[in-house]
Amino acid sequence: MGIDIAKDTHVAQxxxxxxxxxxKRHLSFSYTIEGFEKLMQWVEGIGQKNCLKGLVIGMEPTERYGFNLANWLSTKGISMVMVNPATTKRNKENRDNCQSKNDPKDALVIADxxxxxxxYExxxxxxxxxxxxxxxxDRDYWVTNSVRLQNRIIRWIDFHFPEYFSVFKDWTCKCSMATLREFIFIMRIIDLNSCAVVNHGRWPSDG
Incomplete structure (x- = not known):
């Protein structure tokens, strides 16, 4: 049996x-315990009708949507396997000589x-x-997004302040961050001398 995994509704063949x-018709079932039980009833009906003694259910490893179902079926003593998405993609034409995609066909291709x-088990x-x-x-996700965001900031610094990195080698240091917060636009700093830049934004009590 092949199952095409989706967010809300799975399809089995x-x-x-x-x-x-x-x-005669594929089974559509929801991503709920009621849907899982509906799948089991369908499986048992097919097994009795065709006098089947063994069952292997397979799906593609689609993270959170598939693993909950796989774990649930495993607790029922059902043999669970995983298939590589690249393998199913290459085998789409075996059924109808066409690379068309829909959930029932994908489930059937997985079964094939x-x-x-x-x-693999x-x-x-x-x-x-x-x-x-x-x-x-999660860590990989946030590290990737952090690097992407830092690259965007560096791009805008290079665009608005070409000489910036001749002053600050590391734009994330405290002095650099304070400068960027105070002089977010170049027009705020272009007419100031060095003393004005140093004293810009200080509170009166700072002297």
């Missing part, structure tokens, strides 16, 4: 080991990929490792 579709043995991680993985992912 079932085939036998020969690749013959076992259901499993039939050919192009998958899913192993449920301990909660502590799942949390660590989430933390690492």
């Amino acid at each position: 079932a085939t036998n080991f020969r690749g013959i579709v076992l259901s 990929v499993i039939n050919r043995g192009f998958y 899913y192993s449920r991680q301990a909660v502590v490792f799942q949390r660590l993985r989430t933390i690492m992912s």
